[in-house]
Amino acid sequence: MGVVLGIESSCDETAAALVAGDRTIIAQAIASQDEAHAPYGGVVPEIAARAHAERLAPMIEAVMRDGGLKLGDLDAVAATAGPGLIGGVMVGLVTAKALAMAGEVPLMAINHLEGHALSPRLADPALAFPYALLMVSGGHCQILRVEAVGRYRRLATTIDDALGEAFDKTAKILGLGFPGGPAVERLAREGDPKAVLLPRPLVGSGEPHFSFAGLKSAVLRAHQSGLHADADLAASFQQAAIDCVVDRLTHALHAMEPVETLVVAGGVAANQAVRRALESLAAAQGLRFSAPPPALCTDNAAMIAWAGQERLAIGAPFDPLDIAARPRWPLDPAAEPVRGAGYKA
Ligand code: KG4
Ligand code: ZN
Numbered sequence: 098m099g100v101v102l103g104i105e106s107s108c109d110e111t112a113a114a115l116v117a118g119d120r121t122i123i124a125q126a127i128a129s130q131d132e133a134h135a136p137y138g139g140v141v142p143e144i145a146a147r148a149h150a151e152r153l154a155p156m157i158e159a160v161m162r163d164g165g166l167k168l169g170d171l172d173a174v175a176a177t178a179g180p181g182l183i184g185g186v187m188v189g190l191v192t193a194k195a196l197a198m199a200g201e202v203p204l205m206a207i208n209h210l211e212g213h214a215l216s217p218r219l220a221d222p223a224l225a226f227p228y229a230l231l232m233v234s235g236g237h238c239q240i241l242r243v244e245a246v247g248r249y250r251r252l253a254t255t256i257d258d259a260l261g262e263a264f265d266k267t268a269k270i271l272g273l274g275f276p277g278g279p280a281v282e283r284l285a286r287e288g289d290p291k292a293v294l295l296p297r298p299l300v301g302s303g304e305p306h307f308s309f310a311g312l313k314s315a316v317l318r319a320h321q322s323g324l325h326a327d328a329d330l331a332a333s334f335q336q337a338a339i340d341c342v343v344d345r346l347t348h349a350l351h352a353m354e355p356v357e358t359l360v361v362a363g364g365v366a367a368n369q370a371v372r373r374a375l376e377s378l379a380a381a382q383g384l385r386f387s388a389p390p391p392a393l394c395t396d397n398a399a400m401i402a403w404a405g406q407e408r409l410a411i412g413a414p415f416d417p418l419d420i421a422a423r424p425r426w427p428l429d430p431a432a433e434p435v436r437g438a439g440y441k442a
Contacts, residue, residue, distance in 0.1 A: 099172035099409065100164070102196070103402025104157070106149040106189030107181025107209045108235065109133075109140045112398035113157045115164040118172075118406050120219055122399050124163035126156040135275050139265070146184025153192055168200025173415065175405030178206035179423030180236070186422040194418050203415035205405045209396075210428045213362045214243055215407050216400035220389040228387070229356045231346055231375065234363035234396075235261035235276075238307050240349040241428065242356065246407045251429035252349045257310035260338060261365045266313045267334045270320050271327050281331050282368050288332030293325050295337040300344040305352060306435055307345055312337055339374045346375070350382055358385040367391035 100123060105112040114125035130148045134140050161167070176193030179186050190206065197204040213232055218224045230241045238260045240253040258266070261278055268277020273284065295315045298308040316334050319325055325333075350359070359379040365371060372388050379386035393400060 099406075100166060100170065101205075101402040101405040101409065102157070102160070102171050102174045103207075103398040103400070103405060104153065104174070104176040104189045104193050105209070105212070105396055105398040105401050106153060106185045107177045107179070108185065108396055109145050110396040111149050111152045111156060112396065113153070113160045114398035114402050115160055115166065116219070116399050116402035116406060118410070120222060120403075123166075124160045125397070125399055126160050127397055128152050128156065131276060138269055138275050140182070142182040142184055145182055146188055149185045149188040153188060157192070157196070168196060168202060171200060171202045172409060173203045173205050173405050174200070175205040175207050175401050177209045177212065177401050178416075178420065179209065179426040181209055181424070183422055183424045186424070190420075190422050198418065204418060204420070205408060206416040206420045207401050207404045208426050208428060209401070210237060210426070211247075211249075212400040212404045214241065214249060214428065215246065215404050216362050216389050216393050217360045217387050218407070219400065219403040220393055221387045224358060224360065224387050227354075227356050228358040228360045229346075229350060229353060229384075231342065231359075231361045231366075232363045233260040233342070233361065233365035233371075235259060235265065237363065238309075239428075240305070240346060242353050243360070246411050247413065249428040250353075251427070251432035252353055253305040253307060253345060254432070254435055255307040255309065256435050257308050258313060260307070260309060260342065261363070263309035263313050263334075263338060264365065267316050267331065270313075270317050271331060278365060278368065281335060282370065284328050284331040285335040285370065286332075288326065288328030288330070290332040290336035292329035293319050293333035295319070295333050297337050297340050297344070300341055305345065305349055307341065309338065309341070312341070335368075335370055339371055342371065343374055343378050346378060347382075350384075356384070358387055360387045362389060362394060364395045366394040
């Protein structure tokens, strides 16, 4: 069974993993940079790139040792080549090129979003194409119809903030530190989701997209009013965000060609309340529900190695050693840009 080495360095997680074609994660290592970025309340690109440069090579060495493999044993080296913070992406991609050269093995430049989009199939062997995918991370918030490896139809994206960004900004407002998503989820468990009346942007709208900027501003005003307990604000924010997601997905599921499974991936998919709401939505729509375990939802290298395995399985071409890192790299190049969308792919 062939093995792919995966490398991830597009944001603030440095990661390496060995994944076999039968879905076995042979070895993996991951280091988050939370402490380095925490004083700034967000990821600082220069600090991230330097940390990747320091940590990545020893992590790959450790993973190869754990797996008992030599470079020449690999079927391919797969690295995230974008989208993401370009300094970090370059560290991972250049490292992969050097390893591919040294081991005389093929190189695969992987789209980080494709890693997230296919990660549910690493965890769930029964998950067949096509499926409806809610991809929710710190930088992206999209609904896609995943039709095959390399074929993604984007039905919706955000016109302002991504969902993970909304969680992170809410955490900042409430003084919960960075990264914010897990902290908001923990605090929300102690609060009343109906305590604070917050807007649900674009709910009921005929256009398919997401918007979270107005929700974040409303959380800020409610916090400044001093009238609400932080736990109630966290719970009410999380509920409003979930209501938006459920409404937008319902809209998209009606607009897309039929699928049998609703899937969620990306960092916010680690949120248990979000998972429960989507599970109910799937049941109500007569769909199967699939979500990777939380450790495969947030950034990791196993999903990059798995995307490499998926590409190997369809005989996709390898990439040349001069392939460029891409700060932007939409999964569906044919999707129309949306009003107000900033840097989102
Ligand atoms: O996929 P990911 O690790 O990195 C990106 O590609 O962006 O996603 C990170 C995002 C952050 O915004 C983080 O706050 C959010 O996912 N996140 C969560 C939870 N765990 C991570 N949001 C809500 N609840 C969680 N439990
Ligand atoms: Zn990600």
